[in-house]
Amino acid sequence: MDLNNILFAAHEHAHGDFSAFDVLLDAAMDTLKMIPFLFVAFVLMEYIEHKAGNKLEGFLKKTGGGRFAGAAAGALLGCIPQCGISVAAANFYSGKLITMGTLAAVFISTSDEAIPVLLAHPDKLGLILPLIAAKFAIALAAGVLIDVIHHLFKSTEDEADFEDFCSECGCGSHGIWYSAMKHTVKTVIFILVVNVVLGFAIGLAGEERIADILAGTGVFQPFIAALVGIIPNCAASVLVTELYADGMISFGSAVAGLSAGAGIGFAVLFRTNKNMKENFAVLGAVYFTGVIAGVLINLFA
Numbered sequence: 647m648d649l650n651n652i653l654f655a656a657h658e659h660a661h662g663d664f665s666a667f668d669v670l671l672d673a674a675m676d677t678l679k680m681i682p683f684l685f686v687a688f689v690l691m692e693y694i695e696h697k698a699g700n701k702l703e704g705f706l707k708k709t710g711g712g713r714f715a716g717a718a719a720g721a722l723l724g725c726i727p728q729c730g731i732s733v734a735a736a737n738f739y740s741g742k743l744i745t746m747g748t749l750a751a752v753f754i755s756t757s758d759e760a761i762p763v764l765l766a767h768p769d770k771l772g773l774i775l776p777l778i779a780a781k782f783a784i785a786l787a788a789g790v791l792i793d794v795i796h797h798l799f800k801s802t803e804d805e806a807d808f809e810d811f812c813s814e815c816g817c818g819s820h821g822i823w824y825s826a827m828k829h830t831v832k833t834v835i836f837i838l839v840v841n842v843v844l845g846f847a848i849g850l851a852g853e854e855r856i857a858d859i860l861a862g863t864g865v866f867q868p869f870i871a872a873l874v875g876i877i878p879n880c881a882a883s884v885l886v887t888e889l890y891a892d893g894m895i896s897f898g899s900a901v902a903g904l905s906a907g908a909g910i911g912f913a914v915l916f917r918t919n920k921n922m923k924e925n926f927a928v929l930g931a932v933y934f935t936g937v938i939a940g941v942l943i944n945l946f947a
Contacts, residue, residue, distance in 0.1 A: 902940025
């Protein structure tokens with residue numbers, strides 16, 4: 647699919663009519679483009695587990711996870727307009743390869759389809775760099791702060807070894823490539839199911855109805871935009887960006903919605919990470935970071 651087709655599909659996704667075929671096609675396309683990211687991520691995780699798990703775990707404990715460097719790397723990677731990054735980060739966090747702050751930085755800076763949608767509006771091209779810069783700065787600051795807070799309040803019950811990620815699947819008895827492929831297939835099936843279910847839910851609810859609600863919320867717009875953005879589906883970022891491009895929500899509200907959104911990342915996190923307390927902590931931190939950033943931007947920008 648070339649760039650023009652991508653831009654057209656993104657625009658139609660936000661404005662087109664709801665149909666079961668479109669939902670299934672969008673779900674399939676969104677899932678397929680994540681496969682390379684997932685497979686590479688799982689190969690890396692399996693390699694580390696088989697070859698260097700103990701060394702990495704010891705290094706992370708000694709360095710405290712590299713808070714600033716980790717958050718900066720996460721914020722930078724999240725800027726790539728591809729929600730496969732957030733899925734890979736969720737798996738890395740579940741395997742204890744990155745810190746909570748790094749994960750949050752990836753989630754906050756992730757924009758999914760926002761960049762292609764803005765490219766479809768020639769008069770909005772000047773907003774792409776400010777949006778990316780704002781989300782990067784927010785993600786970096788939030789990632790460092792979250793790591794500091796998490797380090798202060800976490801208990802030994804919250805800690806888990808890297809090997810716990812694969813403790814129940816029997817991957818240790820197989821080679822790296824087989825294990826990576828097995829994890830990739832299972833995760834892809836899960837993502838496809840989630841994309842289909844959420845696609846039908848959004849379609850039945852009506853994107854125009856969601857748009858009307860957002861446009862009429864006034865000062866509470868960042869709260870609602872972030873709530874829409876946090877829906878674990880790429881359609882959420884398309885909708886928020888289109889509403890901003892059409893002048894229906896403010897720049898601050900767009901930042902709130904896109905900062906809270908992490909594509910399918912949250913769904914994968916809740917599936918792969920056993921510590922639900924941590925999962926909800928990440929969810930809450932990302933949501934309120936988006937809201938606070940959106941409110942402040944609306945007040946002072």
